[in-house]
Amino acid sequence: MRVLGVDPGLTRCGLGVVDGRPGRASMVAVGVVRTPATADPGERLVYLEQELESWLTRFEPDVVAIERVFADVNVASVMTTAHATAIALLAAAKRGIPVHFHTPTEVKAAVTGTGRAEKAQIGSMVMRILALDAAPRPADAADALALAICHLWRGQAQGRLAALAAGARS
């Protein structure tokens, strides 16, 4: 399965494509879409949509995994993050690609074993899991890869549980 992880944002939107199968995850692509905070808000969304569509066309992910953002921090940044999330949702839905949301805590727990991990720890584990020479930078890029890994591994855990349940019934 191929997952496109999206760490939504307008100033920086992290994108990471990861291929995975049980016990394995490998990076296909990573990047960050940037739009200047001084640009027209609508133009920023148009540019982000174009970039997202280009990634969807090029990498053809089976699933898009987006970080679920809560409105408990800076109000203005939550709004632009929500706008970026909407553009990712729209672009995926137009192609019939399913979208799943994962919270920052779920992502941290999936790649580090603890939901309270710090940024550096996430980058470090993403580097190890994907066998990269260095931690991806900026943090948004590492977070997008972590999201994709989180989705692959949570899916696998759920698959194993389903298989166990099926085995118990047979």
Next chain:
Amino acid sequence: MRVLGVDPGLTRCGLGVVDGRPGRASMVAVGVVRTPATADPGERLVYLEQELESWLTRFEPDVVAIERVFADVNVASVMTTAHATAIALLAAAKRGIPVHFHTPTEVKAAVTGTGRAEKAQIGSMVMRILALDAAPRPADAADALALAICHLWRGQAQGRLAALAAGARS
């Protein structure tokens, strides 16, 4: 000038088109786009975008006026409202139509004279200003028309101030 007012939302998105010139405002169209809360979040955005594009094509507004939402109420509804706002911003930007935001307080003050007006008062004043037989329903439809009126009238006030300033200088 023709303004499309957008009261953003996913369950109900109010749309109102108003033509205005100094001392006059007339309704061109009003409606509400509804998407079921049980539908796929991405599909809801795709449908809303299609409807907004259809309104932009049909009515060719010079400006889109959107209600500026703050993240101080229900978290989940703020997020879906922000998603709907992003879709309206995107649709307008793709056509090069300028977008302006007005706060609920600015809209209330523009049509009722007080920023603390209740819903019923807004509907009542929208009905009088646009010479309608009844207040538009649901409230989202009246709010969208009020937004468009607010934009027209604030622009006029700013235009008068600019003219006064120009006169004082000449």
